[in-house]
Amino acid sequence: MDACETTQVGFFCRKDYTFSMVNEFTAVIERDGEWFISWTPEIPGANGQGRTVEECRASLSAAIRLILEDRREDGLRGIPPEAIQETVTVR
16 A cells, blocks of 8 residues: 655655565576575575475575565665655566
């Protein structure tokens, strides 16, 4: 939901962001003994593991989601109320 208000400076809307984006990342998956390990070069620090390729992929997906949610929350902290926030689509 957007929260809009009129101030002395003008009319502004704040976006209530939810993590609903669908993105695609490269998953690099390797076997390590009885486990599979994975990472993605696009998101440093995102790693996954699992006993199967499917578990490993799901673990990596969860790690990516957590990192992006944390970066978004951190990046939105302290934004001035008069700042304009918009969604940008990258294709």
